[in-house]
Amino acid sequence: MNDTIHNFHIPVMGTGHSVDTPIRIAHLGITSVVSIIDDILLERLRKYYSQEYDLPFARISNKEEDGRAKRITAYLDMVQDIVDMKMEQVRALPFFEKNEKTRYFDLLPDTSTLKNAYHDLMAMSPGDIRDKFASELTQRMKPGAIDVNIMVKLDRISMDRYGKPLSEEFSDAKAALRGFARSKLESAMVFSAGINQSLYGYMTKYKDFYRNHEGEIKKKIIIKVSDFRSAMIQGRYMAKKGLEISEFRIESGLNCGGHAFASPGHLLPVLLQDFKEKRESLGSQFQPVIKKFYEKMGWEYPPDVDHHPEITVQGGIGNHGEVQRLEQCFGIDRTGWASPFLLVPEATPIDTPTRMKLMNTKDDSLYLSGASPLGVPFNNMKNTGSEKWTMDRYLSGKPGSSCPKGFLKSNTEFTEEPICTASTEYITQKLAQIDAEIEPGQAKQEAINKTLAKTCLCEHLANGALISLGIKKKKSAPQAICPGPNLSWFNRYYSLEEMVDQIYGRGKELLPESRPHMFAKEIQLYVDYFKRLIDDNLSNPRQHKMLDSFYDNMKVGLEYCRSLATNRPFKGENLASINEAIERQGKRLEETFKSFKQRISALQLQD
Numbered sequence: 001m002n003d004t005i006h007n008f009h010i011p012v013m014g015t016g017h018s019v020d021t022p023i024r025i026a027h028l029g030i031t032s033v034v035s036i037i038d039d040i041l042l043e044r045l046r047k048y049y050s051q052e053y054d055l056p057f058a059r060i061s062n063k064e065e066d067g068r069a070k071r072i073t074a075y076l077d078m079v080q081d082i083v084d085m086k087m088e089q090v091r092a093l094p095f096f097e098k099n100e101k102t103r104y105f106d107l108l109p110d111t112s113t114l115k116n117a118y119h120d121l122m123a124m125s126p127g128d129i130r131d132k133f134a135s136e137l138t139q140r141m142k143p144g145a146i147d148v149n150i151m152v153k154l155d156r157i158s159m160d161r162y163g164k165p166l167s168e169e170f171s172d173a174k175a176a177l178r179g180f181a182r183s184k185l186e187s188a189m190v191f192s193a194g195i196n197q198s199l200y201g202y203m204t205k206y207k208d209f210y211r212n213h214e215g216e217i218k219k220k221i222i223i224k225v226s227d228f229r230s231a232m233i234q235g236r237y238m239a240k241k242g243l244e245i246s247e248f249r250i251e252s253g254l255n256c257g258g259h260a261f262a263s264p265g266h267l268l269p270v271l272l273q274d275f276k277e278k279r280e281s282l283g284s285q286f287q288p289v290i291k292k293f294y295e296k297m298g299w300e301y302p303p304d305v306d307h308h309p310e311i312t313v314q315g316g317i318g319n320h321g322e323v324q325r326l327e328q329c330f331g332i333d334r335t336g337w338a339s340p341f342l343l344v345p346e347a348t349p350i351d352t353p354t355r356m357k358l359m360n361t362k363d364d365s366l367y368l369s370g371a372s373p374l375g376v377p378f379n380n381m382k383n384t385g386s387e388k389w390t391m392d393r394y395l396s397g398k399p400g401s402s403c404p405k406g407f408l409k410s411n412t413e414f415t416e417e418p419i420c421t422a423s424t425e426y427i428t429q430k431l432a433q434i435d436a437e438i439e440p441g442q443a444k445q446e447a448i449n450k451t452l453a454k455t456c457l458c459e460h461l462a463n464g465a466l467i468s469l470g471i472k473k474k475k476s477a478p479q480a481i482c483p484g485p486n487l488s489w490f491n492r493y494y495s496l497e498e499m500v501d502q503i504y505g506r507g508k509e510l511l512p513e514s515r516p517h518m519f520a521k522e523i524q525l526y527v528d529y530f531k532r533l534i535d536d537n538l539s540n541p542r543q544h545k546m547l548d549s550f551y552d553n554m555k556v557g558l559e560y561c562r563s564l565a566t567n568r569p570f571k572g573e574n575l576a577s578i579n580e581a582i583e584r585q586g587k588r589l590e591e592t593f594k595s596f597k598q599r600i601s602a603l604q605l606q607d
Contacts, residue, residue: 006030007109007323008503010347011249011314011336012149012190013257014482015041015458016465017348018338022079022146023049025347025496027086028104031144032347033190034079036176037154037407039068041462042075048469053082066170068158072179079146080184087143095121095134104141107500114140145187147222150176151259152196153374156409156418172407173199181206181219188220188246193259193376195234204241210294211244215302220246226253226263228274231282235309239286242293245309248282249336250275252315254525255518257339257484260368260377262529264546265553268315269519270560272330275311279331283308312336316486316518320505321573329567337503339487346496351467354479355493357381363488368529370453371480373408373421377529378457379482386460389478394452399431400424401456408458422454455480485525489515509572517574519561520581526554527585527592534596544600551593558582558589 010032012018019041021032036042043060050057055078060071093101108115117137124130155173158166168174173196180189181203191199203209208219221238223245225231231248238245250271253262263271287307294301313326314336326332341347342358350358361381369380371387380387393399403409403423411421414429421427430451438444460480466472467479489511494502501507516524530550537543561578569575 006107006144006334006500007111008335008337009033009144009147009312010341011251011338012192013338013342013348014461014480016462017342017350017481019462019465020045020049020079020349020469021341021347022144023082023086024349026083026144026146027090027100028107028496029142029144030107030347030500031147033147033149034076036072036076036148036180037151037172038405038458038462039071039075039176039179040405041465043071044466044471045469046071046075046078048471049078049082053085055081066175066178068170068172068175069179069182072176073182076146076148076180076183076185083143083146087141091138091141095137101141103497107497109504110506146185147188147190148180148185149190149192150199151193152191152199153194154407155196155199156407168198169202174202177202181208186218188222190222190224190249192224193261195230195237197237200234200237200243201241203243209243210299211302211305213300215305217244217246220244222247222249224249224251226250226261227266227271228278231275232285235282235286236289239289240293242290242297242299244286244290244307245282247310247312247333248275250311250313251336252313252518252522254368254529255316255485255522256314257379257487258482259372259374260379262377262526263553265526265530265550265557267519267526267554267557267561268313268522269330269564270557272313272326272332273560276330279311280308310334314338316484316521318486318489318511318515318518319502319509319572321570322518323503323505324570325573328570329564335503337499339484340490340494340499340502342481342483342487343490343492344494344496344499347499349465349468350481351464351474351479353474354384354464354481357383358481358483358487359491359493361483361488361491363485366483366485366488368525368532370450371455372457373454374410375421379484381481381483384480385463385474385478386455386480389460390452390455398424399452400427400454401459403456403458405458420454420456420458421451422456427451427454485521486518505571513574515574516577516581519564520574520577523558523561523578523581523585526557527588530554530589531592534592534599538596538599539603547596551589554589558586 006029010018010021012033012035015035015038018032019034047057060067060074090100090104093099105115105118121133121137150173152173155171158170211217221243223234225248235245252268254260291301310333312334313332317335323335326335365382367380368377371380372378400423403420409418409420411426412418419426434447438447457480460478463477464479467474467477502510534547562582565575565578
């Protein structure tokens with residue numbers, strides 16, 4: 001492991017909840033991920049932080065040619081400048097005093113060679129040798145990476161000032177990628193939420209995604225994947241273009257925050273075991289193809305490079321015992337911790353009322369909602385400002401949003417040009433259609449509720465950051481937030497030290513022993529989701545085979561988890577809860593599947 005890298009990262013959290021996290025804590029060596037989909041939010045934050053750090057600021061209009069890419073580049077460059085500034089300030093601090101420099105080393109994992117060197121320094125006697133060693137150690141200090149994220153399916157074609165569509169390179173995702181590619185960052189682009197071959201191909205325009213003469217890649221590629229097959233498909237596609245994937249990031253399909261991309265019943269431990277058994281092929285199959293591309297281009301590929309992508313995991317991890325299970329049982333390189341950092345004010349920008357609600361969440365306060373205009377299940381919290389605003393708009397006779405940003409426009413049910421399903425334009429027409437076509441009763445109310453569940457995530461996910469920084473006032477800025485189910489076990493504000501110590505197994509355990517294992521919780525979430533799938537697809541015979549397959553995959557996963565639970569638990573790891581979940585949720589699974597088959601038979605008899 002690189003001795004300046006932590007064993008964890010902070011993944012992207014919505015558009016706003018990790019948007020300035022690097023400014024807050026990168027100088028302490030912690031890597032985090034910034035969403036760059038909302039250039040409007042980035043521009044507002046660039047103005048704010050330019051004033052805070054006395055940096056020059058010139059507004060970039062959204063009407064300016066290639067303004068979106070320019071805004072993103074300007075924000076990322078500013079973040080890098082601030083992080084560099086803060087890092088130099090930390091390096092300039094003396095050793096042997098309680099300050100941010102000491103804090104930097106204290107936060108590092110105990111396995112870090114840099115931390116071990118720091119302890120050696122602390123034991124040395126004053127003199128020239130110690131001074132020289134202190135200077136060398138200072139130079140080895142580096143900030144955490146400023147990684148960025150693009151949801152690849154959010155690739156709306158932009159319009160010019162006359163309302164005519166621009167060329168494909170000005171689509172939202174490509175403009176965002178261009179903004180990152182032209183920035184001074186030396187970090188990674190995280191691609192999430194599917195595959196976009198056109199976007200991947202667009203990367204070939206920028207040499208920073210390839211190895212330079214020193215063999216280094218300035219802009220690395222991280223892919224979020226759902227399974228090994230997806231990793232191979234995307235890895236091969238990238239390799240044919242000479243692009244190397246530095247990391248495959250596996251996320252629990254349901255035990256996560258934000259949009260939930262559930263697998264077809266494959267539980268996380270089964271997916272991890274598959275990666276463990278086959279991960280060598282990720283390097284051995286891709287590297288020869290990459291070398292051929294370099295040869296075709298007349299470029300030199302460093303002879304001593306042995307390309308092996310890292311494998312990381314995120315979603316529902318709660319303590320060091322679970323981290324050890326992931327590292328030692330499945331060979332995971334690092335873990336991602338998102339939702340718990342929503343309760344670390346030093347790390348994330350969230351308005352106080354929303355943070356207070358997060359502190360008081362119970363298991364039933366966090367739910368898988370239909371709030372996303374994308375039609376993808378969305379992890380949500382009940383009684384948010386966004387939820388209240390959405391209902392108030394409906395009750396006042398003006399349902400939906402004016403759609404000021406439009407990043408999620410994708411529906412053409414009533415229009416030729418895509419519109420957002422959370423917009424007033426769409427909801428008004430959809431409610432009228434429901435009123436005309438569905439008779440009063442339960443089915444009609446369900447259709448209305450489904451329509452009204454959509455909310456303006458583009459605007460509302462950004463508002464918490466703007467309120468917390470004093471840029472917007474709470475009363476005019478409804479707040480949405482997207483924590484994962486795991487947050488219900490964290491119930492107060494935490495210091496950065498407390499949360500990092502929780503990850504590394506240092507200090508007092510923050511969670512009760514009764515908290516179920518991350519794998520046990522995922523089992524329950526998938527059985528819940530299976531019931532939901534059945535209700536949504538019962539009347540569609542073409543989906544019945546999918547439901548059968550989902551059930552079969554769950555059965556395989558439960559048996560694998562049963563064998564996993566026979567291992568000796570790591571300290572703080574509630575391994576026994578996995579068997580409890582298998583018994584309880586396995587029974588629910590069987591009952592649900594039996595009911596599904598009976599309901600199909602009843603429908604067939606009616607026909």
